[in-house]
Amino acid sequence: MAKITLDNLAHSYFPNPKSEDDFALKELNHVWADGEAYALLGSSGCGKSTLLNIISGLLVPSQGRILFDDVDVTGASTADRNIAQVFQFPVVYDTMTVRDNLAFPLKNRGASASYVAQRVQQIAEMIGMEAELDRRARGLTADAKQKISLGRGMVREDVNALLFDEPLTVIDPHMKWELRTQLKSLHHEFGHTMIYVTHDQTEALTFADKVVVMYDGRVVQIGTPEELFEKPEHTFVGYFIGSPGMNVIPAQVEGNMATVHGSSLQLAQRFPTLNGNVALGVRPEFVTLTEGDGLPVKVRRVEDVGRHKIVRAELFGNEINIVANETLSISPDMNRVVFDPSRVNVYVDEWLKEGEAA
Ligand code: ADP
Numbered sequence: 195m196a197k198i199t200l201d202n203l204a205h206s207y208f209p210n211p212k213s214e215d216d217f218a219l220k221e222l223n224h225v226w227a228d229g230e231a232y233a234l235l236g237s238s239g240c241g242k243s244t245l246l247n248i249i250s251g252l253l254v255p256s257q258g259r260i261l262f263d264d265v266d267v268t269g270a271s272t273a274d275r276n277i278a279q280v281f282q283f284p285v286v287y288d289t290m291t292v293r294d295n296l297a298f299p300l301k302n303r304g305a306s307a308s309y310v311a312q313r314v315q316q317i318a319e320m321i322g323m324e325a326e327l328d329r330r331a332r333g334l335t336a337d338a339k340q341k342i343s344l345g346r347g348m349v350r351e352d353v354n355a356l357l358f359d360e361p362l363t364v365i366d367p368h369m370k371w372e373l374r375t376q377l378k379s380l381h382h383e384f385g386h387t388m389i390y391v392t393h394d395q396t397e398a399l400t401f402a403d404k405v406v407v408m409y410d411g412r413v414v415q416i417g418t419p420e421e422l423f424e425k426p427e428h429t430f431v432g433y434f435i436g437s438p439g440m441n442v443i444p445a446q447v448e449g450n451m452a453t454v455h456g457s458s459l460q461l462a463q464r465f466p467t468l469n470g471n472v473a474l475g476v477r478p479e480f481v482t483l484t485e486g487d488g489l490p491v492k493v494r495r496v497e498d499v500g501r502h503k504i505v506r507a508e509l510f511g512n513e514i515n516i517v518a519n520e521t522l523s524i525s526p527d528m529n530r531v532v533f534d535p536s537r538v539n540v541y542v543d544e545w546l547k548e549g550e551a552a
């Protein structure tokens with residue numbers, strides 16, 4: 195197992211990058227703690243695979259260094275880095291049996307026959323393929339082949355890190371949950387450093403100790419699921435995580451007062467004069483629909499989603515979402531909203547601004 199240090203790392207697929215826009219991965223400095231489970235989360239094209247492939251050694255970064263436990267491995271091959279990687283689509287040997295596919299990484303490293311037999315059995319149980327061990331991979335479904343790929347990734351106990359790049363894409367939805375649970379228990383059992391790439395927030399939040407949120411080639415926040423929920427450091431994090439995501443409302447801020455289209459509201463923090471694009475970020479869970487005082491809204495639609503209701507409303511021409519108790523009956527007189535002041539974040543040019551206690 196290893197601690198992984200990304201030192202001044204950046205990558206451009208162009209030979210002579212001219213500006214920041216030419217970088218698929220913008221400069222990044224970070225230490226991935228030994229034995230933690232990380233998820234790399236972001237929309238398609240934001241640079242997740244680029245970063246993962248740099249860590250595994252499939253891609254040499256155009257700038258910076260990667261260290262495993264303080265040893266520079268920037269120029270080292272994947273094999274020398276001692277890493278297992280599972281890709282989005284199956285990589286299996288069609289002519290081999292499932293058993294031989296699973297055994298391959300172990301035999302390759304010279305493990306004893308008895309250990310191989312026992313470990314292959316264990317992995318086959320984890321991926322639910324004991325019954326197919328003696329079948330050839332050829333002719334199996336894409337789903338089954340991907341389970342073999344996952345199994346091959348998990349079979350070695352002595353790897354420095356286990357990397358997964360959207361590994362459940364071709365897996366049947368109800369099997370996804372099962373396999374994710376298996377990966378989690380594997381992590382608890384062996385304590386590998388794991389990095390799991392996904393564009394699915396539920397997958398990221400249920401799998402990882404720490405979620406690394408990427409946006410447009412940049413790591414915008416690394417945090418626990420709670421931190422991402424409570425203090426999104428960038429409006430993208432607020433919007434991308436949560437369903438619905440955080441409301442972002444243009445405002446002026448002066449001391450501990452905010453003004454939205456001429457209506458003022460109190461904040462829990464005090465701010466110096468803020469220049470730039472100022473906005474309030476408030477999650478739908480902390481917005482209350484009321485008949486009393488507050489900012490004026492027009493309710494457009496109410497969605498009943500079981501445990502709660504989602505109210506879609508309009509605030510000065512912009513959409514605002516409210517999460518309301520399922521028992522709340524929404525009357526036409528409810529045309530105001532109030533925010534829980536302690537849950538309102540202030541953003542300047544999309545980045546979180548911390549104030550002082552008011
Ligand atoms: P993700 O895995 O988050 O979907 P990628 O890391 O694959 O994103 O891609 C990041 C950016 O780099 C995208 O704009 C993509 O088009 C570009 N890119 C990825 N691979 C290559 C490549 N081999 N050559 C040129 N551009 C690439």
Ligand code: MG
Nearest residue numbers: 242243244359
């Ligand atoms: Mg990718």
